[in-house]
Amino acid sequence: MSQGYTVAIVGATGAVGQKIIEKLVERSFPYKTLKLLASKKSAGKQVEVDGSSYTIEEATPEAFEGVDVAFFSAGGSISKVLAKEASNRGAIVIDNTSAFRMDKDTPLVVPEVNKQALHEQTGIIANPNCSTIQMVCALEPIRQKFGLTKVIVSTYQAVSGAGAAAINELTTQSEGIKDKQAKPEILPVKSAEKHYPIAGNVIPQIDVFTEDGFTFEEHKMMDETKKIMSLPNLAIAATCVRVPVVTGHSESVYVEVDQENVSIDQLKQLLANSEGITLQDAPDQQFYPMPYYADGKDDVFVGRLRKDPSNDKGFHMWIVSDNLLKGAALNSIQIAEALIAEGILKEV
Amino acid sequence: MSQGYTVAIVGATGAVGQKIIEKLVERSFPYKTLKLLASKKSAGKQVEVDGSSYTIEEATPEAFEGVDVAFFSAGGSISKVLAKEASNRGAIVIDNTSAFRMDKDTPLVVPEVNKQALHEQTGIIANPNCSTIQMVCALEPIRQKFGLTKVIVSTYQAVSGAGAAAINELTTQSEGIKDKQAKPEILPVKSAEKHYPIAGNVIPQIDVFTEDGFTFEEHKMMDETKKIMSLPNLAIAATCVRVPVVTGHSESVYVEVDQENVSIDQLKQLLANSEGITLQDAPDQQFYPMPYYADGKDDVFVGRLRKDPSNDKGFHMWIVSDNLLKGAALNSIQIAEALIAEGILKEV
Numbered sequence: 001m002s003q004g005y006t007v008a009i010v011g012a013t014g015a016v017g018q019k020i021i022e023k024l025v026e027r028s029f030p031y032k033t034l035k036l037l038a039s040k041k042s043a044g045k046q047v048e049v050d051g052s053s054y055t056i057e058e059a060t061p062e063a064f065e066g067v068d069v070a071f072f073s074a075g076g077s078i079s080k081v082l083a084k085e086a087s088n089r090g091a092i093v094i095d096n097t098s099a100f101r102m103d104k105d106t107p108l109v110v111p112e113v114n115k116q117a118l119h120e121q122t123g124i125i126a127n128p129n130c131s132t133i134q135m136v137c138a139l140e141p142i143r144q145k146f147g148l149t150k151v152i153v154s155t156y157q158a159v160s161g162a163g164a165a166a167i168n169e170l171t172t173q174s175e176g177i178k179d180k181q182a183k184p185e186i187l188p189v190k191s192a193e194k195h196y197p198i199a200g201n202v203i204p205q206i207d208v209f210t211e212d213g214f215t216f217e218e219h220k221m222m223d224e225t226k227k228i229m230s231l232p233n234l235a236i237a238a239t240c241v242r243v244p245v246v247t248g249h250s251e252s253v254y255v256e257v258d259q260e261n262v263s264i265d266q267l268k269q270l271l272a273n274s275e276g277i278t279l280q281d282a283p284d285q286q287f288y289p290m291p292y293y294a295d296g297k298d299d300v301f302v303g304r305l306r307k308d309p310s311n312d313k314g315f316h317m318w319i320v321s322d323n324l325l326k327g328a329a330l331n332s333i334q335i336a337e338a339l340i341a342e343g344i345l346k347e348v
Numbered sequence: 349m350s351q352g353y354t355v356a357i358v359g360a361t362g363a364v365g366q367k368i369i370e371k372l373v374e375r376s377f378p379y380k381t382l383k384l385l386a387s388k389k390s391a392g393k394q395v396e397v398d399g400s401s402y403t404i405e406e407a408t409p410e411a412f413e414g415v416d417v418a419f420f421s422a423g424g425s426i427s428k429v430l431a432k433e434a435s436n437r438g439a440i441v442i443d444n445t446s447a448f449r450m451d452k453d454t455p456l457v458v459p460e461v462n463k464q465a466l467h468e469q470t471g472i473i474a475n476p477n478c479s480t481i482q483m484v485c486a487l488e489p490i491r492q493k494f495g496l497t498k499v500i501v502s503t504y505q506a507v508s509g510a511g512a513a514a515i516n517e518l519t520t521q522s523e524g525i526k527d528k529q530a531k532p533e534i535l536p537v538k539s540a541e542k543h544y545p546i547a548g549n550v551i552p553q554i555d556v557f558t559e560d561g562f563t564f565e566e567h568k569m570m571d572e573t574k575k576i577m578s579l580p581n582l583a584i585a586a587t588c589v590r591v592p593v594v595t596g597h598s599e600s601v602y603v604e605v606d607q608e609n610v611s612i613d614q615l616k617q618l619l620a621n622s623e624g625i626t627l628q629d630a631p632d633q634q635f636y637p638m639p640y641y642a643d644g645k646d647d648v649f650v651g652r653l654r655k656d657p658s659n660d661k662g663f664h665m666w667i668v669s670d671n672l673l674k675g676a677a678l679n680s681i682q683i684a685e686a687l688i689a690e691g692i693l694k695e696v
Contacts, residue, residue: 150658154502154600156550156589174522174547194634199522200594201640202504204652204666209631213612213654222657235658239600239666241504243550244592250550252502252587252600264561283557286542292549304552306561309570310498310583318552318587 004032005348007336008067008091010059010082011074012036012047015164016096019329020071025050029333030340032348037063038074061085069336069345072096073328087123092345094125094332098216101126101224108227110331111338112275113140118335118344125335128228129220130327131155131240131249136228137300137326138319139255141274142267143229147258149313151236153221156243156250157206158291159198161323162187166198170244173199188242198244206240215240248291249327251319260312264305267315271302276326281305289320297322298330352380353696355684356415356439358407358430359422360384360395363512364444367677368419373398377681378688380696385411386422409433417684417693420444421676435471440693442473442680446564449474449572456575458679459686460623461488466683466692473683476576477568478675479503479588479597484576485648485674486667487603489622490615491577495606497661499584501569504591504598505554506639507546509671510535514546518592521547536590546592554588563588596639597675599667608660612653615663619650624674629653637668645670646678 007024011017017038024031036047037059045056057063059078064070064086072079072086072095079099086093100106107117108126113136118125128136135153142148159166169186184195188205196203206217214222221238225231243250272279280289281303289301300321308314321327339345355372359365365386372379384395385407393404405411407426412418412434420427420434420443427447434441448454455465456474461484466473476484483501490496507514517534532543536553544551554565562570569586573579591598620627628637629651637649648669656662669675687693 152500152602156504156591188634192634196638197640200592201638202591202593202598203638204598204600204636205631205634209634212657213631213652214657235656237602237654237656237658237662237664239652239664241598241600243504244548245550246548250552250589252552252589254500254585254602283553283561286536286540286544286553286557288552290544290549290551292545304561304587306585308583308585309560309562310585314585316585316587 003348004030005068005345006033006035006066007031008035008037008064008070008086010037010070010072010078012056013038013042014073015160016073016324016328019324020073020332021049023325023329023333027333029336035063035067064089064091067091068348069094071332083124092121092125092339093123094127094335096127096328096332098129098220100124101128102227108224109335110136110228111334112137114228114230115338115342118339118342121344127328127332127335128224129217130161130323131157131217131251132221132224132228133327133331134249134300134319134321135221135251135253136225137276138253138271138302138317139225140229141270141277142255142257143231145270146262148231148255149235149258150256151225151234152254154239154252155241156245157240158245158247158249158323159187159242160247161249165190167246170198170246173197174244198242201244203242204239206242245291246295247322247324248294248320249323250289250291253317253319254308255315255317256311256313257315258313262313264307267305276300277302279303289318291320294320294322298325300326351696352378353416353693354381354383354414355379356383356385356412356418356434358385358418358420358426360404361386361390362421363508364421364672364676367672368421368680369397371673371677371681375681377684383411383415412437412439415439416696417442419680431472440469440473440687441471442475442683444475444676444680446477446568448472449476450575456572457683458484458576459682460485462576462578463686463690466686466690469692475676475680475683476572477565478509478671479505479565479599480569480572480576481675481679482597482648482667482669483569483599483601484573485624486601486619486650486665487573488577489618489625490603490605493618494610496579496603497583497606498604499573499582500602502587502600503589504593505588506593506595506597506671507535507590508595509597513538515594518546518594521545522592546590549592551590552587554590593639594643595670595672596642596668597671598637598639601665601667602656603663603665604659604661605663606661612655615653624648625650627651637666639668642668642670646673648674
């Protein structure tokens, strides 16, 4: 077992970090050893991974000596401090925060969509925002076959995207849903001035607001989609909403294609045969994607395909995926797998 | 107290029926007496209304003798059997079901939008679908001032729209949200073959599916909006989704106006001064509509106004209202009040 990569996971004790570890084992990622890095507070803890015992180490610049691949998932401020330290020491960083996503020198990658961008990497590769990833997986095959000119998306996003404390907030509030005894402290944004209940509520704010009235989350969806798909002029608008769901983001998406007379059957056939997509679209059997059932699954689920009643080039669809898996941990590992397949990460 | 109308409430023991009774008292509707009608099962029960005691009577054709106004809210099949019986006996029926909404001889009315249609009534007036009412309240002032050419709406609908059993299903499931022990029996559609959990889930099905892949709920929003606004050629598409919220429907709405260079400030000022609308739009103070806070309130709340990034004529907004009040009971009573104000229901 001397072959394989030395893999670091920064934020190894967090929700996404733990999913990364689980998925590395499940997918038999060729690692030789794992370095589980976290804050000083967690350092020293013992963790069992696939029968081996690991000690959590503090994430310091020196901890990246000898690391081949480093998955970062400990917040943007940690990535800003340590990602360059890791890449300067020879590691390829796959960063799950928003720290470098819009940097022009940082590829922003969903392997099914733009793995060729990995060849432009200079040490750091960014994993896109969860709500962006699942959407572009469904949009890319449509763009390739029929062209894509316009996207309007409204999201139904799970609380696990806001971390373990937000999950706890939802489950605690849910137990008191009848008497409205919620005492919100985390959502919509922990650092924001006001907090609102999520159980029995929906909150039309994810991340903070920007000057144009859109939130950062909405800008992430709009800007990242353009970058990943290399469509700088795509007409795209997003409305991002938090709903009382633990895991699994849902999206109501309207698209306009560039070609006339595209049929729903053509669209169904296309998506049914697209990588990473599972078509769940049989209204007569009440078969459509739902977050309750997508939780824990790798795929992006697409259904409720309909032609717009007034626009031959317009289509409506419903996209659901596990925001911690394809939206975060799984996509990060698929980036690493693509780095190997493309010969960018040399076999060891 | 010999003056005033004889008012019947059909479905007096249901969620909407009870709200109608509450609102009749709260708004000092000029009733002389109430006839509380329900199924045979509930007949004989005593109910206290504003200090007076009433006996629930069985809803039979004869029960409508001497009735001036009858509010129907006991399901479409009851309305189909009894509404004509009531109007044949001289009552004006205000029907809260979908039974007559699309009949060409039945006015479909939201008083802020089209109270003039009341003059065409021939005994039955239909109250629109809850999700339609709140949307047209916000769309009508926009149409009047700037024109309206296109609407794309995605809804976040509360379970109380599916009745008391659905509320009970959500609250019971919410208590077990951590362990996913849901045993669904009501949602998405009680009579449908499959039922799905609503706690920790969102369900992209409200009402049954039609052949084109849209649900009846989605068709209601599209068809009723065109009828109420007298815009038969409006480009409109809806995606209707049930969320784990007890009361309060939310809507993410994209509109295109007919005029160039409309500013967000113009739109805000317009909506702030529109009847029945409360503008809640101050992102810098995290101020926007949410169902948790709209529950029990009369108004339609509008916020998150944004100009589309790619279309000068496109705007995004977020509309929330109590689906049992403006979406049902309140609008029904406002129709009756408008019938009096317009001289259609003669003063007695």
